[in-house]
Amino acid sequence: MRPHLIALGAIVVLCAAAAFGLHDTVTLDLLFTLLLYAVLGQSWNWISGYAGNISFGHAIFFACGAYASALCVTHGLSPWLAFPAGALVAALLAVVTGFPTLALRGHYFSIATIAVAALVEVFVRTSPWLGGANGFELPIASGWAALQFSQKGPYVLLALALFAIVQLATMWLERSRLGYYLRALRANHAAAASVGIDERRWKLIAFAWSAVMASAAGVLYAQYTLFVDPPSTIALAISIDIALIGVVGGIGTLWGPAAGALVYVVLAKGVALQIGGTGKGYDLVIYGAIICIIAAWRPHGIVGTIVDALRRRRGTATATPA
Amino acid sequence: MYARRLVASLAALAVAVTAGAVPIRAADAPEVVIGAVLPLTGTLSQTGAGLRTAMLLAQDLVNGHVSYPLPMVGKSGLPHLGHARIRLVFADSQGKPDQARAAAEQLITQDHAVALIGTYASSTTATASQAAERAGIPFLNPDSSAPNLTARGLKWFFRTTPNDATFAENFYQFLGDLKRTKNITVKRVAVVGEDGLFGTGAGDAEEAGAKKYGYDIATRVSYPATTTEVNAEVQRVKTSSPDVIFQASYVPDALLFVRGYKQQGVNVKAIFAQDAGFVDPNFLKAIGADAEGVFTREVFSMDIKFRNQAVPLVDQLFRQRSDGAKPLDGNTARDFMGVLVLADAIDRAGSTKPDAIRDALTKTNIPGKLTLMPWNRIHFDATGQNDGGVGIIEQLQDGKYETVWPFDVAVRPVVWPMPAWKR
Amino acid sequence: METLTTFEQLLVGGLLAGLVFALVAVGLTLIYGVMDVVNFAHGEFLMLAMYATLGLALVGIGPLVGLPLVAVALFLFGVVVYRVFVRRLLAGPPEATVFGTFGLLVLLQGLAQSLFTGDFRSVPDPPFQATLRFGGVALSQATLVEGIGALVLTAALFAFVEYTEIGRAMRAVAEDRVAATLMGIDVQRVNLLAFGIGSACVGAAGALLMLSFPVFPTAGASFALTAFVVVALGGFGSIQGALVAALLVGLLEVFGGYYLAPELKMVPVYLAYLAVVLLRPQGLLGRR
């Protein structure tokens, strides 16, 4: 537990320093996107990593937060309300999706999440009060009450706070009944049932928390981008981006999502522009190739591979996976 | 055909000679940086690459000394700024709203752009223009058609292209002209469109226009753009028996619909397309004669009467630079013009201060014939919308889109109604 | 004015649309049934088959004549992808196959974008473009051919799996991989063949689809989404189940689109999927 706390502390200090010290919008924007995607990756990791049911509809929980924020602001309410409101709707959506499918074999859940995400997208697209296909443009304001700032610093701080909370929650998860039960369910289904673990109940709890985290990230996204529409918040491509971050980083690990987010942001921002600018799709080729290589040769992802190496070198198991 | 090209190149030569000696540039005249936000990666990357080529062409013509009858071309940079060169710096929006905002901020803070231009997709223009508004930097939008972009009360936002509302308006004006001149009456209108921003924006404008001009909406059909069959949609249109169909589709769905209409014998007097799928060369190749007689709104055409004779020259230069020697089209022509309008404003402002440029933009008044477009003029109203911008209507006649409206610039007479489906 | 023929037209349209979905889904069912793997790059295999068909058409070999060639090409492609890539995925944790095939999806789309650009390309004047009319109902000849192709392909695959020696080995592996190994079945070889034959089915589907659809880098994606729902609805691994489910999805989409609203046409399809998963987790005709 100790090394993780130190690592998290270091990241918090580093990012906070950047948030106050730096004024270069590009770096701060990169940092904000990185932290946001790390949160989304970890939220996805709770259900797809720790619980082992792979979700391909995670964007709908992200959208709950984003649309909650857009609705609050366009109806003159404070965007801070969007955190509880979005979380509630997201958790409800998770229960509705998870209840019938979480006890079933993997593929059913994955395809069910795609189906529910598609239903949510059609629902939003055909509901004028949810902005239909046009989505919402949030009016410009500023200050902590309006949760909107002209400078990037405060946004990075908020994303950093959310990231710290999510990482601490995951550290708690790994040393909690929920965490033990999820690991037991993934390790050996029959043995888990024999010690009284109700698979559906505990996976639903993990799924609901996962949805709440994604929703919180959605609120920050909306307040940062000031524009929310189906393709940028609900589309299947967003769910896949979130999932691939979790996989590349290392599924079921504490630091996997952060590593995955780093790779994604560096690739999406850096490499893509240099070689992607010709409209030739090289960015897709590179990203696709990386995912294939990881899935085939290093399925535990970046952090997972490091953990395996550490574990082998140290012989017996460390207390819990990093 | 050969003769026309010969004449065109002679004209260019003549113009070049009369431009006089090349003016010397003030040695240390700093460059004027203009930030351009375009979708360079992602699904729209191919369109983005074409737009970038068009903008760079405009930049080089402004900085060059070969003059054409276009604003700011051939004056070796900006005369009122010591012939300083304009330099376009590009940032990638990836076609995503959050990335577009970040790209705009990067151009403003890091590249110190004096003005921004872009971004093609309406959702990315929304966020990028917000970033410019917050930073107090003029934002020129040459190519997004969502009507609400100029309804946000932004001070620093200017749009040269007509929007969906104007295009819908044009269709109804065209129908009005047909009624007056050829006593053609149309009563029932079907509005069909994909369910994204493009289809919904166009559909809403067409529906509003119908109410305004007194037409009945036979049916409104919205469908998922990635659908692989359109049985229900075509039946909906058929059973509503419309006189005319408005259609906003991309290539795959446009093919499905036209073949579906033919197969189900949906006989209408006209199909009015919102550009996109219907003007794509691949669509025309695949659909063959079945699309004969389809109308489309357009913002640019190579062969409208009284056109600016710079059009073929710019088209020629563009073909040489564009990937696959693609011709100039509505999007690239509009972005080309956008750069010239911005250069003109900065030059008139005589300074790179945002307020000065903004003030100059509000006074922009470029006559139509000095543009590549079939517009009356380029002049921004209080909301920043170019009120001189008007679409033209073309009709597919023996496999080629010919301008048929406004009648004073039309190259071919209107064929009405559309020829019946061939067996 | 809604006439009886509207209902008949929707019925015929729905069934034909369903057959097209079956055509696309049949290869996926075999691969899932035998190897318990959902190939999320299924759409991209279809897209490659469509580009191959286009390539042949440009050198004068029409889609029908080219079908067997494309099928063989996809068989070889499937075998190579299995041996180089999928075999390793199967050795990894369960989620590896899911993400490996997603990586393949992104990779193949990127390659298609860079090799063929984003243009929408169609086969120049393809055959079967006429419109057929039976008693007030009109249907496209091309879609009919695709439908017949779907029935033939499903029947052929069903016969192959039921009556051939390799087919029986595949069913054994699908039933219980460990038991099959104990009985001396070389599971790796069976998996290889299953993946190859599954890909060949996709090749045939791609060739037929080029009769009425353009190809572009993301052409496969919309077909694949429906195929996953069809395979899951029909019961993973059940070939007849996939056919029944595909027809059901076709009808739901068309009637849902007409009587509800076109933008809601996918709602009944997804609701049907969730209902079946809730009530009959093994799918319509699948086994537990």
Added chain:
Amino acid sequence: MTTLLEVRGLAKRFGSLRALDGVDLDVAEGSLTGLIGPNGAGKSTAFSCIAGADKPSAGSVRFRGREIAGMAYHRVAALGIGRTYQIVQTFAEMTVLEAVTTGALLRHPRLRDAIGSAEEVLEFVGLADKRHRLGRALTIADKKRLEVARALATEPALLLLDEVMAGLTPAECRDAVDLLRRVLARGITVLMVEHVMEVLMPIAEHVVVIAAGKTIFSGSAAEAVRDPRVVEAYLGSPLEHGEIAS
């Protein structure tokens, strides 16, 4: 002696195969009851129907007077029935301590308490020194002992042991029997499935014999050995008296 578990007419059909066809069984509180029978008699099927892993086709299973036939597997465990498996099911990637803690969490939601309780169980079963060893790295005997420990950690009233002696060396059997005696001494009722008669005889006060899915004998171990139907069921043909009593 109150009856902790009462099974009446337990039946289970797999299609046309009648795996169980009327099993009756009583387990007195605090006793060690043996469930024996030749291979394929349906012992394991009966066992998993009682434990809730399989749903019986018919019949009733009453635990402390409450009907639990067909109840979801994890709820049966929560009611106080712990079990082990014929083919040992270990949490391969978990350490010994973590696995037993997972069991203890049923009664001790707070992790700290659960770990404490798990440590006690490990002391009790004699695995304390291997607490940080990974599950997959243990010997068969230790894996079985871990499984017992995991079940004990859920503080069950009734412990179902499915051939816990199978595959053990004589020395390991002796240790297992010793552990079993200490489990009984803590007041935990045990129902044990075995097909090795010698192991069961000395420790089982009460024995139920099933053959071909039916209960054919219920009584003391000593009587069971002499009962002709039991002998016939085991050896298939009548033999002189006393041959198998060792």
